[in-house]
Amino acid sequence: MKAMILEKICDLAECAEPLRLEDLPDPVPGGGEILVRVSACGVCHTELDEIEGRTPPPLLPVVPGHQVVGRVEKAGPGARRFRNGDRVGVGWIHSACGRCDYCTSGLENLCADFRATGRDVNGGYAELMTVPESHAFPIPGIFTDVEAAPLLCAGAIGYRSMALTRISGIKKLGLTGFGASGHLVLKMVRHRFPDMEVFVFARSPGEREFALELGAVWAGDTINTSPEKLDAIIDTTPVWKPVVEALRNLAPGGRLVINAIRKEDSDKDYLLNIDYAEHLWMEKEIKSVANVAGSDIAGFLELAAEVPIRPETEVYPLEDANRALVELKQRKIRGAKVLKLD
């Protein structure tokens, strides 16, 4: 099979082609697994964290990609959930132990044996991949393959982030950073909580304009002060400045939810700007989002179909994965980037 593989950790500012097109042997589904023929795979910021070594794959080479849509090609021994030809999606969660206290209480995203698609095992930047059938999700019929791909990570983790804000109790929500996940959260909020006001902080004018088009009541730069204090803010940026600035814009008792697997160190010194009285006092709190549970993916897909939420996408052929990654790094973003396979 054709696959784009990551062979070594590198800085994308110095290597424009971190992945290499390779012909690999077709994977074989093990017990309880299915073999999926991939038709689309979303490009996620987490791939940059893998390539640049902030959350490095434990073994190289690896095939990245964890927003995978495809069709079941073959079932491994004991796998009975799907029939050949069924359309399924695979997200960041490839497997977890299934037995620990976290797994048995719906928090498999926190399991010590959490294994991530496209980092700990081969993912979807390839023609074929395998996954436990328990972590493959049927895709609602109203979505095309390309539309469904970003729902599996950006959407599912946006859904988890929203829940962690204690969404039903809030009136004013902030989003700092407005890429793939942020724009899906805004669409979700507009439909589920039409009275909620959403304030967007984004560095690029294009992203701010896009946020207003999608129904944000206000859009400003990351360092701007919002016209009102906010009950909760979701941060989807890779850096620290927006965290500090978001804390300043929170209302008393407000919660900042950081949806990032890793933060870059480039502006870490900005944290020294934290003033306890201004940024943290008055019972403000910070909560991070880690991974996704299967219930986030299933729950979000159901909600996305009901609304419906269709992501804005930019499509690239598999061979152009490097270009998609570099453009993501350079923040040339409008919606979600998706690799399409023939």
Ligand SMILES: [Zn+2]
């Ligand atoms: Zn992702």
Ligand SMILES: [Zn+2]
């Ligand atoms: Zn577990």
